[in-house]
Structure formats: C-alpha cells, structure tokens
Amino acid sequence: MNPIDRRQFLGAGLALTGAGVGQISTAAAAPTTVGAAAATPARRGAAPALEVPNGAILPLTRQQTASGTVHVGHLVVEEFTHTFAPGLEARCWGYNGRTPGPVLALPEGELVRLYVTNRLPEPTTIHWHGLVVPNGMDGVSGLNQAPIPPGETWTYTFRPRRPGTYMYHSHFDEMTQMALGLVGMLVVLPKGPDPEHVDRDFVLMSHEWKMVAGARRPDPLAMNDFNVLTFNGKSYPATEPLRVRTGERVRIRLGNLGPMDHHSIHLHGPPFEVTGTDGGAIPRSARFPETTVLLAVGATRDIVFTATEPGDWALHCHMTHHAMTQMGHESGNFIGADTRALDEKLGKLAPDAMTMGQTGMAGMAGMALPKNSISMGGGPGPFGRIDMGGMFTVVSVRDGAETDRFTPPAGTQPRRATAEELARDGIVVAK
Amino acid sequence: MAIERLAARARRLVFPVTLAVPVALAGCGLPAPPSFAPASYARRDAGSEVDVWAAISAPSRRTPLAGRPPGNAPVPTPLRAADAVALALCNDRDLRATVLELGVPEGMLRQAELLPNPAVEFDLRRTSDRAQPLQADVRIEYALTRALLTPARGAVAAHDLQAARLDAAASVLEAAFSATVLHARWEAAEERLRLARVSLATFAAARDGADALTQAGNISAIPAAAARASHEEARVVVARRELDALVAREALAARLGIADPARLVAAGPAVEPEAPATTLDEEKVVAGNLRLRATGERLVALAKKTGLLRLEGQTPDVVVDGHGEQDGLFVELGGGARISVPLFDRKQGSIAATEARYDGLAERFQAQARRLRAESRVVAAEVRVTDACARQYPTTILPARRNVLAETILMMNAMHASVFDVLDARRRLAEAESAAVDAIERQKIAHARALLLGNGGDAPLPQAPMSPRTAFEVPGEMTH
Ligand SMILES: [Cu+2]
Numbered sequence: 001m002n003p004i005d006r007r008q009f010l011g012a013g014l015a016l017t018g019a020g021v022g023q024i025s026t027a028a029a030a031p032t033t034v035g036a037a038a039a040t041p042a043r044r045g046a047a048p049a050l051e052v053p054n055g056a057i058l059p060l061t062r063q064q065t066a067s068g069t070v071h072v073g074h075l076v077v078e079e080f081t082h083t084f085a086p087g088l089e090a091r092c093w094g095y096n097g098r099t100p101g102p103v104l105a106l107p108e109g110e111l112v113r114l115y116v117t118n119r120l121p122e123p124t125t126i127h128w129h130g131l132v133v134p135n136g137m138d139g140v141s142g143l144n145q146a147p148i149p150p151g152e153t154w155t156y157t158f159r160p161r162r163p164g165t166y167m168y169h170s171h172f173d174e175m176t177q178m179a180l181g182l183v184g185m186l187v188v189l190p191k192g193p194d195p196e197h198v199d200r201d202f203v204l205m206s207h208e209w210k211m212v213a214g215a216r217r218p219d220p221l222a223m224n225d226f227n228v229l230t231f232n233g234k235s236y237p238a239t240e241p242l243r244v245r246t247g248e249r250v251r252i253r254l255g256n257l258g259p260m261d262h263h264s265i266h267l268h269g270p271p272f273e274v275t276g277t278d279g280g281a282i283p284r285s286a287r288f289p290e291t292t293v294l295l296a297v298g299a300t301r302d303i304v305f306t307a308t309e310p311g312d313w314a315l316h317c318h319m320t321h322h323a324m325t326q327m328g329h330e331s332g333n334f335i336g337a338d339t340r341a342l343d344e345k346l347g348k349l350a351p352d353a354m355t356m357g358q359t360g361m362a363g364m365a366g367m368a369l370p371k372n373s374i375s376m377g378g379g380p381g382p383f384g385r386i387d388m389g390g391m392f393t394v395v396s397v398r399d400g401a402e403t404d405r406f407t408p409p410a411g412t413q414p415r416r417a418t419a420e421e422l423a424r425d426g427i428v429v430a431k
Numbered sequence: 432m433a434i435e436r437l438a439a440r441a442r443r444l445v446f447p448v449t450l451a452v453p454v455a456l457a458g459c460g461l462p463a464p465p466s467f468a469p470a471s472y473a474r475r476d477a478g479s480e481v482d483v484w485a486a487i488s489a490p491s492r493r494t495p496l497a498g499r500p501p502g503n504a505p506v507p508t509p510l511r512a513a514d515a516v517a518l519a520l521c522n523d524r525d526l527r528a529t530v531l532e533l534g535v536p537e538g539m540l541r542q543a544e545l546l547p548n549p550a551v552e553f554d555l556r557r558t559s560d561r562a563q564p565l566q567a568d569v570r571i572e573y574a575l576t577r578a579l580l581t582p583a584r585g586a587v588a589a590h591d592l593q594a595a596r597l598d599a600a601a602s603v604l605e606a607a608f609s610a611t612v613l614h615a616r617w618e619a620a621e622e623r624l625r626l627a628r629v630s631l632a633t634f635a636a637a638r639d640g641a642d643a644l645t646q647a648g649n650i651s652a653i654p655a656a657a658a659r660a661s662h663e664e665a666r667v668v669v670a671r672r673e674l675d676a677l678v679a680r681e682a683l684a685a686r687l688g689i690a691d692p693a694r695l696v697a698a699g700p701a702v703e704p705e706a707p708a709t710t711l712d713e714e715k716v717v718a719g720n721l722r723l724r725a726t727g728e729r730l731v732a733l734a735k736k737t738g739l740l741r742l743e744g745q746t747p748d749v750v751v752d753g754h755g756e757q758d759g760l761f762v763e764l765g766g767g768a769r770i771s772v773p774l775f776d777r778k779q780g781s782i783a784a785t786e787a788r789y790d791g792l793a794e795r796f797q798a799q800a801r802r803l804r805a806e807s808r809v810v811a812a813e814v815r816v817t818d819a820c821a822r823q824y825p826t827t828i829l830p831a832r833r834n835v836l837a838e839t840i841l842m843m844n845a846m847h848a849s850v851f852d853v854l855d856a857r858r859r860l861a862e863a864e865s866a867a868v869d870a871i872e873r874q875k876i877a878h879a880r881a882l883l884l885g886n887g888g889d890a891p892l893p894q895a896p897m898s899p900r901t902a903f904e905v906p907g908e909m910t911h
Contacts, residue, residue, distance in 0.1 A: 353843060
C-alpha cells in the first residue's frame with residue numbers, strides 16, 4: 001500500500017466515525033494517524049495528515065451557527081493508568097485517558113469551542129500555549145479565570161489565528177499537574193496550502209517523569225533526576241518508529257512541556273532545518289542546517305528534512321541519561337574494581353545478589369528488577385540488543401513497503417578486520 | 432485467730448494429690464521422653480511424664496534419682512532443652528543429696544512411732560542368816576503415758592517427713608527449671624554469636640568492596656576508612672559474643688554436671704518461637720506450690736507438736752509396774768504405779784518455744800503466699816508479652832526484613848541501590864534475627880517460669896552470666 005492510499009483509507013475511517021457525532025463525544029480519541037486535513041484529496045503539496053506515533057488526535061465535530069462554523073471538541077481531565085513501556089505503568093493525569101493528551105488539530109481562522117470536564121480531585125484550567133487568544137481564554141488560573149472545580153465542565157472558545165505548532169497544558173497547580181501528565185500538542189492547520197510542502201507530518205512531544213523503581217505514580221515533587229523520558233508518553237522500546245518512504249519530505253513537530261529539562265533532540269542521517277517555532281514560521285533566510293535541535297521547556301520546534309537515505313535512523317535526546325529508562329545513580333562506580341573478595345562474601349550472605357559494573361554498565365540488562373520497573377530500558381534490534389531507552393525512537397526510511405526490514409547492502413557495515421587487511425594497511429595492534 | 436485459720440489451711444494442704452509433673456528422667460533409665468520443656472504443656476501423654484512424688488518417695492535409695500551414679504549419662508547431640516533437664520536431674524549432686532537426706536525425716540518418723548520399752552528390775556537378796564532362803568524380787572515397769580502418746584509423736588514426725596518430701600519435690604522442679612533456663616540462655620548466646628559473625632561478614636564484604644573501589648581509584652579515602660572502622664567495631668562485638676557464649680556454655684555445663692563443656696552442641700538456628708503457653712491460674716499456683724505446702728505441713732507439725740507438748744505437760748507421767756517377790760516359802764505379787772505430779776514443769780517453756788516457731792512460720796507462710804500471687808501475675812504477664820513478641824518476629828518482622836533485602840537486591844540490579852545497600856539490608860536482617868533470638872529466649876524463660884509455677888515450683892532465675900549483653904548495633908557508615 002502506498003502512503004497516499006493509506007492516508008486516504010485512514011481518512012475515510014475518520015469520516016465514518018465523525019459522521020454521526022452530533023453531540024460532544026467523550027470517546028478517548030481517534031486512531032493514530034488521522035487529521036483534519038486527511039479527508040482532503042491527497043496530492044503532492046497538499047497538507048498531509050498529522051501522524052502521532054503512540055498518540056491520537058482529538059475528534060472535532062462541526063456545528064453550524066448563525067455566525068458560521070464552530071469546531072467542537074471535548075477534553076476530559078482525569079486520572080488513569082498509563083503504560084510508558086511494557087512492564088512500566090503508572091497512575092497519571094491526562095486528557096481523554098492519554099498523556100500527552102490527544103493532539104488538537106484546529107483549523108486556522110475558524111471558531112473553536114472546547115469543552116473541558118474536570119474529573120480530577122482538584123481544580124484545573126487549560127492554557128493554549130503559544131496561541132494568541134482573548135486574554136480571558138488564556139487559562140492562567142487566578143489571572144485570567146477562576147479554576148474549573150472538580151466535577152464541572154467549562155468551555156473555552158477562541159479562533160486560532162496563525163498556523164503552526166503549539167501546545168496546551170494545565171495552568172493550575174502547574175508543578176503537580178504538568179508533572180503528572182496534563183500536557184498536549186496543538187497544531188493549527190493552515191487554511192491554504194502548507195508552505196513547507198511536506199509529504200509527512202509527525203507530532204512528537206517530549207516529557208520527563210520521576211518514577212522510583214517499583215513505584216506506580218510519578219513524583220510531582222521531583223526537581224531533578226527525572227528518570228522516565230518519553231516521546232508521546234512512551235519510552236523506548238515502546239516508541240513507535242516514524243516510518244517514511246525514501247525521498248519524502250518529512251516534518252516533525254516537536255514540543256516540550258516536561259517539568260525541568262530541555263532536550264538536545266538529535267536526528268541521525270539527513271540534516272534538517274528548523275522551519276518554525278510556537279512563535280511562528282522562521283524566514284527561509286534565517287534557517288540553517290542542523291542535526292540537533294535544543295528543545296527548551298515550553299517551546300516547540302518544527303524540523304523538516306528529506307529522507308534521502310534508506311535505513312533506520314535514530315532520533316533521540318542526546319543527553320545520555322535521557323536515552324535510558326529509570327536509570328539509577330546509586331549503584332556506585334565499580335568500573336575497574338577487582339571485586340573478587342567482595343563477591344565471595346556476598347555470595348554467602350546474599351546468594352541472589354551480584355555485583356556489576358566492573359567492566360561498564362552494559363551487562364546490567366536482563367537482571368531481575370523490582371516490579372513495575374524497566375531499568376535502563378532497551379530492546380532487541382536487528383544486530384543485537386539496542387541498549388538505549390527513554391527518549392529514543394527510530395526514523396525508519398524504506399524504498400519499498402514501510403514495514404520492510406532494512407538490510408544494509410554488502411560492504412556497508414563494519415566487520416572484524418582480517419590479518420591481510422591489517423598487514424596491507426600497516427596497522428599494528430599491540431598485544 | 433489467724434493461727435488457727437492457718438493451721439486449718441495447712442491441714443488442707445496435706446499432700447494427698449498425685450503430683451504429675453512432666454519431669455524428664457530419660458537419661459536416668461526411665462523411658463520418658465524429655466518433657467519439662469514448655470512444649471509439653473500440651474502433651475501430657477502417659478509415659479512421657481514422671482511423678483515427682485514417685486521420684487523422691489521412700490525408700491529414697493531406690494528412686495530413679497538416686498539409682499545411677501552421676502556423670503555417666505551420655506550427652507545427646509545436639510543438646511535440646513529436655514535433654515538438658517534429664518541430664519541435670521541425673522547429675523545434680525545437690526539434688527541427689529536432697530533426695531538421700533529424705534532418709535533423715537523418714538528415720539525420725541520410724542523412731543517416733545516406736546513404743547517405749549518395758550523396764551525389768553530383778554533383785555536377789557540374801558540375809559546374814561544363812562538359814563534364810565534366797566530372796567528374789569522381779570519388777571516390770573512400763574511408761575504408760577509415753578506409750579499412749581506415741582501415735583501423737585508419730586503424727587508430728589509424719590508431717591515433718593511430708594514437708595521434707597514436698598521440699599525435695601520442689602527441688603526437682605527447680606533443678607529442671609534452672610537447667611531449662613540455662614539451656615535457653617546458652618542456645619540464644621550461641622545463636623547471637625553466629626548472627627554477630629554474619630553481621631561481621633557484611634562489614635568485611637563492605638570493607639573489601641570499599642578497598643576494591645579505592646584500588647580502582649573510584650572513591651575518596653573516607654568511605655574506605657569508614658568501612659574499615661565499621662569492620663573492626665564489628666569484630667569487637669563478635670569477641671563479646673564469643674565470651675557471652677562461653678560463659679553461658681560453662682554455666683549450663685556446670686548445671687548439668689558435665690566436665691567438658693565442648694561436648695555441648697547447640698541445635699543451631701532456632702528462631703521459631705514456642706507455642707503460646709496456657710494462662711497461669713493464680714489460685715492454683717498458690718494452692719499447688721510445693722514450698723508453700725511444705726510450710727503448711729511444718730505448721731501442722733508444729734501445731735500437733737504444741738498439742739502434744741501441752742498434753743505431755745498436763746498429763747501425769749504414769750509408769751505402771753508389776754512385781755513379784757519370793758520371800759522364803761512365800762511368793763508376793765503386787766503392782767503399782769508411779770505418777771509424777773505436773774505441779775511445776777508442765778512443759779510451759781517448750782510449748783512457748785513451739786508456739787513462737789509456729790507464729791513465725793505462719794508469718795512466713797503468709798509472706799510466701801503473697802509473693803507467689805505477685806509472681807504468678809508477673810509471670811502470666813511475661814508469658815503474654817513474650818508470646819506476642821516472639822510471634823512477631825517470624826510472622827512479621829523477619830519476613831519484612833527479608834523482603835527489604837530481596838527488594839534492595841532488585842534495586843541494585845536497577846542501579847537504584849549499591850552493593851553496600853544490599854550488605855546493609857543483610858546486616859539489618861541479621862540484627863532482626865538476633866533480636867528474634869532475644870525474644871524467643873525471653874519467651875522460653877517465661878514459659879519455663881510459668882511451667883515451674885504451674886507445677887508447684889518457685890525459684891528465682893539462675894544467676895545471669897557475668898558478661899553483660901552488649902548492644903548489637905555497631906555504629907558506622909556504610910560505604911557508598
Ligand atoms: Cu534530554
């Protein structure tokens with residue numbers, strides 16, 4: 001199935017689900033890769049559907065009123081069990097059973113009415129981060145509005161003025177509510193053609209959580225040592241790859257509403273340009289090629305690149321502790337230590353215990369772990385274990401079907417050097 | 432008057448009941464499995480108990496206690512509490528002496544019950560007149576009053592004998608009790624030593640780990656020095672525990688009459704508490720106490736002796752006699768009586784002395800009873816509390832500590848804890864196990880006291896080992 005057909009197929013699915021929705025839907029969200037623009041005929045240069053790996057887009061219904069069309073959506077703010085990756089789940093707060101909440105894909109210039117039902121044990125509000133809305137709709141509790149009490153449903157009405165990538169989040173008890181997951185991405189879809197002419201349009205939101213190994217609720221009091229790092233609420237290996245076809249022009253809309261940390265988001269392979277922020281599009285004259293973008297807390301960055309090279313290209317935060325899951329820092333530095341005397345005694349005192357880290361930390365995978373813990377993360381890859389975790393995913397570029405396995409052509413992988421090669425090139429390896 | 436009431440009470444306490452006390456005498460040739468151990472509260476099956484009364488009753492030379500030379504009984508390995516009791520009863524020379532000395536009141540009773548002998552006087556007389564025949568006089572005298580009072584004297588001696596037997600029975604129980612307590616202390620001391628060595632091993636492992644990290648250049652000097660200090664402190668604790676165990680072992684060996692304490696082998700890890708003991712009935716404790724009953728017997732004996740003295744003092748001493756005289760051709764027969772007139776000596780002094788002894792002993796009886804009541808209440812409380820505490824370890828505390836260790840290992844695997852945290856958790860487990868040993872030791876001793884009291888015994892705890900128990904915890908930081 002070629003990508004265009006696929007988008008058409010999925011778009012038809014949305015049309016079906018949206019057809020009979022006359023009232024506010026409390027359904028969690030629509031399927032992953034559909035968007036408001038999906039129903040429009042797909043052609044090169046037209047805005048492609050938003051794709052939200054591991055995520056969803058909020059379904060909107062259209063209400064015709066005397067003053068025009070109103071796009072209506074419903075966000076339910078609630079607590080639920082969220083799975084970061086198999087084996088690691090937590091009671092989180094989010095929207096419509098998700099964290100981040102479903103992507104709000106709002107049409108530029110049209111009236112939007114969003115219902116917000118608060119099922120939290122405390123009040124909440126929603127702030128439309130980066131949008132210029134009437135001041136009373138800006139969502140800062142106490143400054144722009146009274147908070148929404150538990151059990152009540154309030155409405156926000158505004159007209160998004162400028163296409164681009166934005167976010168939404170709670171603006172009441174921010175430390176707690178954002179740390180527990182009350183964040184989401186918001187995309188204003190352009191009325192006309194997308195000036196970036198992308199073929200694929202992904203949305204990825206970073207977040208960070210503090211989860212003591214074995215705990216079942218993120219710690220909102222944490223100020224550092226966040227140890228669960230996510231793209232769209234998932235830690236690798238649970239992150240869905242971004243599957244594209246060779247030659248496609250790809251946009252990834254990045255956003256960060258994590259509590260404390262900025263992220264150096266690094267894409268392996270083709271360079272990209274940052275084409276826009278939540279402040280607006282960046283003039284072409286001001287763009288420059290990059291392989292890493294600093295995604296600050298409270299900022300969005302649109303990056304655009306052409307997937308010129310087939311293969312599996314890592315996309316991850318380059319801060320090493322952000323590309324592992326539930327990394328603990330209490331094991332002590334045993335690299336280079338001769339622990340034979342210790343191990344002999346330990347074996348008698350606690351036969352289940354084993355010292356580690358004398359040769360590095362890679363051997364720690366596969367150890368028995370506390371319940372609800374996936375310390376250090378990682379998972380199987382085509383060439384052995386991928387020991388990355390956390391904020392790590394893959395841009396999977398294929399010539400053929402997007403789900404094909406990539407096999408490096410002969411001669412394009414490292415291998416063990418032969419004696420002849422060493423001799424030929426005059427390499428002497430000291431014994 | 433109090434004295435009469437006491438006397439009445441003492442009479443009620445006279446020893447007719449079977450005193451079935453679970454005293455183990457297996458090592459002395461009886462088929463009884465050892466059963467002084469408190470567990471035998473619930474299993475008084477026939478054959479597993481020995482009647483203390485039978486063990487000490489006359490003729491004392493044929494009692495099991497006296498029947499076998501001490502020191503020859505084999506020492507079972509491992510030595511359990513009941514074995515210790517059996518050995519103590521076989522080998523306790525004081526106890527054997529007590530039993531042998533029962534022969535004294537037994538002999539006194541026999542003596543008291545003997546009738547006075549008749550006196551025969553025989554005279555031959557000749558006058559200077561040789562023609563006169565030889566004159567012969569025969570006179571038989573019998574102390575009638577004394578003979579009539581013989582049963583009363585026997586009754587006094589019988590009560591004295593009964594008192595001695597009750598005291599001897601109490602001694603048997605007390606010997607068993609003290610062996611039980613010393614055994615519990617010894618076992619606990621050995622366990623505490625073993626666990627102190629486990630604790631020491633955790634410190635040694637931490638020291639090795641810190642040394643390894645120092646040699647690899649990964650840590651500052653402080654944690655290594657701290658680990659070394661903690662390890663040395665733990666060695667001091669082990670040394671103290673070794674002394675405690677040695678003292679406890681010697682105390683037990685002495686009690687059991689074993690010359691070579693090295694023959695004592697403890698049963699090993701014993702962190703299981705005993706089944707909760709049944710409650711102690713204060714009234715039964717007081718009514719059944721052997722020492723108190725012995726005092727009661729002595730009071731009865733004194734009361735009877737007072738009555739006897741009063742009778743002796745007021746009754747004329749009647750000596751009857753019959754005599755025959757051959758005077759030449761005539762034989763004269765006659766009879767007579769000699770009667771002392773209790774005019775001055777009516778044994779007033781002896782009566783007063785006996786009454787004073789009675790009064791004094793009656794006071795002691797009261798004090799003894801009052802103390803017993805207090806003690807039975809205290810021991811009942813001890814049993815309740817130590818039962819609860821001892822149960823708390825295997826049911827709650829130790830599983831929780833084991834869980835801490837298991838979870839710490841998992842956290843180490845997750846790099847959220849270090850091997851030093853694991854060692855720390857292991858040491859905390861050893862400390863909890865040591866505290867469990869303390870709790871179970873206290874429970875066993877409380878059970879032994881309850882059993883002693885419940886069966887009529889009453890004794891203070893044997894003297895504690897001279898080395899005071901030290902705090903188990905060693906201050907010192909774990910290395911990180
Ligand atoms: Cu990062």
